[in-house]
Amino acid sequence: MVKLAAKVLVLIGFIVLALNFLGIYFIEPSLVEKKLDYLDNESPLDVAFFGSSHAHSSYDPRVIEAELGLNSLNFGFHAQRFEITQLIATHVLEKKQPKLAIIDIYKNSFLGFSDSITLGLNLKTIDNLPASLNKVTLLASTLKAEEVPFLIWPTLRNHAKWKNLYDYDANRRVYKFHGQENFKGFQSQNNCFNRGVWNTFVAKYKNRNLKREYKDLTKEEKALIENLISVFSNKNIPILFVNAPSYVNDYDSSSRRYTMSIKNYLSARGYPFLDFNKIKDSIGLNKTHYRDPNHLNGKGAYIVTKYLSEYIKRNYKWNFNTDNRIDEKSNRYIHFENELQNVLYLKEFNPYENEVLQGIVKVGIYQLEDDLYELIFETKKDSIDTLKIKLSYLIKDEELSYLAFDKMNIINDKVRYFDILTQCNLYRYEEKNYLVFPFQHTLPGINDLQLEVGDKLDTELFVISSDSLKK
Amino acid sequence: MxxxxxxxxxxxxxxxxxxxxxxxxxxxxxxxxxxxxxxxxxxxxxxxxxxxxxxxxxxxxxxxxxxxxxxxxxxxxxxxxxxxxxxxxxxxxxxxxxxxxxxxxxxxxxxxxxxxxxxxxxxxxxxxxxxxxxxxxxxxxxxxxxxxxxxxxxxxxxxxxxxxxxxxxxxxxxxxxxxxxxxxxxDYDRVKSGLLLALFGLFKKMVIADRVAILVNQVYNNPGDYSGHELIIATVFFAFQIYCDFSGYSDIAIGISRTLGFDLMKNFKSPYFSRSITEFWRRWHISLSTWFRDYVYIPLGGSRKGNYRTYANLFIVFLVSGLWHGAAITFIIWGAVHGVFIVVEKILKETSWTQAGTVAKFSKSYVGQLFWMLFTFVIVCFAWIFFRANSFADSLSVVLNSFQFKTISKKSLFGMGLEAPEFKAALVFIALLLLFEAFHNKFGALRIFNKQFILLRWAFYIIAIFVIIIFGMYGDAAPKEFIYFQF
Incomplete structure (x- = not known):
């Protein structure tokens, strides 16, 4: 019996190890993995953001870097619940010791895994965290016991996706960045929502009860906050709670009630709470700063993070040295202006060209990461009604085969990407205007980039030859 | 449970x-x-x-x-x-x-x-x-x-x-x-062999039966949408589904009992290697067929009351066996098909031309044995159509439409509920199962396995468990219950 028990235990040990080892093949590629990889970077972490999509859409580490000279990472993940925030925070603090933790908190932070989509999104996050006692305890306390093995090990949960082992996506870890802002965990799009989206949003809340009825946070909700606080307080890391701007807060009484309850509770506990919903109008946010009524776009995030930087400067007596920006190689504005190493291509247009190209002063290609680039246009005009820009590039045959599952438009072996850049994409940084268009591909696979500016009747085409790119 | x-x-x-x-x-x-x-x-x-x-x-x-x-x-x-x-x-x-x-x-x-x-x-x-x-x-x-x-x-x-x-x-x-x-x-060795048998049963149930069930269910729940090779494939897959499902359960039951010190009777002996329907019933659901032999066939008179009575008794036993499997006309027809073939075999066995000469010589050759094996499998599959069909009308539709041949294309092969890799995996696992059974019947797999080096044995355990973990069908989408639970 003892011999059998010992052998079974050893066998279980092997199986657990193998489950962990194989897990990577059963996780769908997502930005979560990429975000957590930043923790392996040697540079120190000053500010860490936590929260849901509100957090990852609203706080741009680029701005924190430029304004405060601090290195920051955004660990906001879709539909992140406080239970999961606690796990991520624990993981982050095992690797880094930030000066400040900024936690985005709102109604949904407390909702638990009420539906399968929320659960799926949160699992997608924690799949990328190593198996730990914390993880098991948390899952066991939150979910049904029989679900726990499936949730701890993606190999079990996603075993039916073994076919994906052969897929490019699973092996090459592709992330779809086209047209999406992405920087050190910050994720947003550059679009604005249209009238239809707004009307649908308003209609959704039309018949809701708008009476302001205050209710205290429940015991369980308070416990969630306290558990999270203890993760940071155990390491003497100060916490700043924030509430990202969202139109939901204006239309949903329940969200407002939560915001009020959270504020009162945190105030009683002596923790600062910066409610952007209260100040959103005064800091200049309007509908053009949102990609949907619930999330900011890149332009909105710039304003919010800039305000947040000033808030930090006022309230935390640290030595801010903006001259010695920690990771300026990654800061598109600084880099672009100074034509530093990561700008692979830069062309300044003469006044005639400038007029023909509808106000574009400069165009450049800026390399953010190995396979992530941004086309940056500096524009003369303060406002651009509609600037149509088509980007297309030729890719080599061997690269094409990897794109079988990509959503990009492939016409005659040429990957084409089409986007309309409007005011929504216009950033103001140190009195200059920038239009940014992120795209992703491994550069050696690209032959020639073509840019078409203007509409069909009045198109100017210029080609950025791969030879002209800085190696 | x-x-x-x-x-x-x-x-x-x-x-x-x-x-x-x-x-x-x-x-x-x-x-x-x-x-x-x-x-x-x-x-x-x-x-x-x-x-x-x-x-x-x-x-x-x-x-x-x-x-x-x-x-x-x-x-x-x-x-x-x-x-x-x-x-x-x-x-x-x-x-x-x-x-x-x-x-x-x-x-x-x-x-x-x-x-x-x-x-x-x-x-x-x-x-x-x-x-x-x-x-x-x-x-x-x-x-x-x-x-x-x-x-x-x-x-x-x-x-x-x-x-x-x-x-x-x-x-x-x-x-x-x-x-x-x-x-x-x-007894450590008994427990080990019991656990291995249970593991083999799980493999048959979760990796083969539940995988092919997806295709079988899709086709048999919409038989009018399919024809020719699609219906034939679904029927052949069902033959393996029900075998792996039921024999898988029996293996787990026997294996678990063995770990506790108990011996249960063998219920299956590679039935698809049978060369006649009579032999098939000596290898398929043995505990039931011997029960019917002892408590129905023999009390009816067995073979003691002349040929015609014997044929009638055999036919009655298979009708009752069909009814035992389910309260539906399709199960009775399934039993009747087997009954008819058993009786026909019995009659042919008693005729001189099958016992001597060219036919007997051919039957004893390798090619002949293979032929009868395939022939028996075809008859068994034909009977399975009635067993699996949701109604008598569906079973007729499957039988008739199976002869409407159409071009075999990737779209038709992989459009029956199993994508190409899943379909190929099902074929590979079925082939592995048949190879293993042939090997085991000839050489005794467990005896040879136990003689192997410890690392090889452990590698096998881990690989076997991971084959079930990765290729097994479980979770939300998988069929869960064993087919024979409904009988």
């Missing part, structure tokens, strides 16, 4: 450890076994536990009374009490709606006018199995082949023994009951 469920994965290790803690005290061990078996069954629906207890009480009491009865007629009366009680319960829970439906249809056919209705009856899981098992006890006592047991505990445990309670093998009292009177010491 299903063998392939999380609940069982928790239940069994706890049960196993406690079982070997109490195993030295026979009464305590049997009490523990009985209670565990009741928990196992009650996990599905505790209300039907009373049926098992009722059945156990009736047969325990009747068995004792038959032994004590002085006259033959008294013994017969007591046996009838047992038969009526057990078969009555089976008839009510399993066949009431079928008989009502058949009566109404016949009545309407003859010009009457009755509205159809159905009783809201839940079929208790395993009722066909434990009913036959308990009947074997009273019938054997009546025949004087078995002495009744004096203690209720071993008998109740025999009826409810959880590894084989819900889907067999259907054990004879003379084989299993005495085992509850024996003490077993922990």
């Amino acid at each position: 299903l063998f392939n469920s999380f609940d069982f994965a928790v239940f069994f290790p706890i049960f196993f450890v406690l079982y070997w803690v109490v195993h030295k005290k026979l009464t305590l061990r049997n009490v523990f076994l009985l209670l565990s078996s009741y928990v196992f069954y009650a996990w599905w629906d505790w209300r039907f536990l009373f049926l098992i207890i009722f059945s156990s009480v009736v047969d325990f009491v009747v068995g004792g009374q038959i032994e004590r009865a002085k006259t033959k007629s008294a013994k017969r009366t007591l046996l009838i009490v047992s038969l009526v009680t057990n078969l009555g319960l089976l008839a009510y829970f399993k066949y009431a709606n079928f008989f009502i439906d058949s009566f109404i249809n016949s009545f309407n056919f003859l010009g009457g006018s009755l509205d159809s209705f159905a009783l809201n009856i839940i079929l208790p899981v395993g009722i066909s199995f434990y009913t036959f098992q308990t009947l074997s006890y009273t019938i054997d006592i009546y025949r004087g082949r078995l002495k009744p047991v004096k203690e209720w505990l071993p008998f109740f445990t025999f009826v409810a023994f959880f590894p084989q309670l819900v889907a067999g093998p259907i054990e004879r009292a003379s084989h299993l009951l005495p085992q509850f009177y024996k003490k077993y010491d922990f």
